[in-house]
Amino acid sequence: MATNNSNGEYSQQKLIIRFLKGLIWWLIGAAICFIYSFMMLGLMQKFMVAKIVTAVCAVIIVNGLYCNYIYNCAMDDKKLKKVRHVETDPKTGIKLALTVPIMQYASWIVLVLSKIGVIGDFFSIYIFMNMYTLGWVDLFTEERTISALSWGGIIGLLLLAVLSSVIIYLTYEITIRDIDVKRVVFYNRKK
Numbered sequence: 001m002a003t004n005n006s007n008g009e010y011s012q013q014k015l016i017i018r019f020l021k022g023l024i025w026w027l028i029g030a031a032i033c034f035i036y037s038f039m040m041l042g043l044m045q046k047f048m049v050a051k052i053v054t055a056v057c058a059v060i061i062v063n064g065l066y067c068n069y070i071y072n073c074a075m076d077d078k079k080l081k082k083v084r085h086v087e088t089d090p091k092t093g094i095k096l097a098l099t100v101p102i103m104q105y106a107s108w109i110v111l112v113l114s115k116i117g118v119i120g121d122f123f124s125i126y127i128f129m130n131m132y133t134l135g136w137v138d139l140f141t142e143e144r145t146i147s148a149l150s151w152g153g154i155i156g157l158l159l160l161a162v163l164s165s166v167i168i169y170l171t172y173e174i175t176i177r178d179i180d181v182k183r184v185v186f187y188n189r190k191k
Contacts, residue, residue, distance in 0.1 A: 015095055018073060022100030025069045029062040033131040036061065044138055055135025059160065062132040063167045070096060070168050074175035088176065097169035104130060104161035108154075114146045115154060121146045126157075133157055 036058060043050035073096065080086040089095070107129045114122035123146045127134055136156065141148045174181060 015099060018096060019099045019102070022066070022069060022096070023103065025065045026062075026101070026103055029065045030129065030131050032061055032065075033058045033134070037131055037134045040135075044135065051135050051138045053135075055139060058132035058135055059163070063164055066100065066164055066168050067171045070100070070171040071175050074172045077176060078178070093169045093172035093176070096172055097165040100168055101161055101164040104164060108158055108161055111146075111149075111157065112154060115149065115151070123149055130157075130160075133160060136160065 037044075037054060040050060040054045044054055077088040077092065081088060107126050110119065110122050111126045113119050114126075124144045127137060127144065137149075137153070140150065140153045140156070173179075
């Protein structure tokens, strides 16, 4: 979204505002995944396929919300460039990719500290904060204690956070550069 500065000119929205809005989208994603996972809990306890479907759908929900938010940020930046001739920071995509999912990274770091014994058991809190990981966690452990979580599981949880950053970066760059993904993928031509 464009903001009006003291000179009456429009400028790119500050990174902190975009981060805070991204945090709101993260909370919305967590709430949706909480409801979705709660509804699927009975099936997840009985069927492995339900765990896999829940895991994939929850990641799609969270990253889809991020994708929508970042798409709108990029469209605002494109409008600024087209209408007001305001150049955007070329590093905006990477900045958003590193700041918007910061809560995922921060909670993962606390989870690692919990695993090495610096702090108490944080695993249940981690799952609650990152509800989209519940289906994935259920694939490799049914216990909710840090001792039941393997280092492979911890690395897997980090990869889920990295996936969010990759999706945010790609969404911003594809949108700001006006790349027609359908044409590139299906017709192997660039616009």
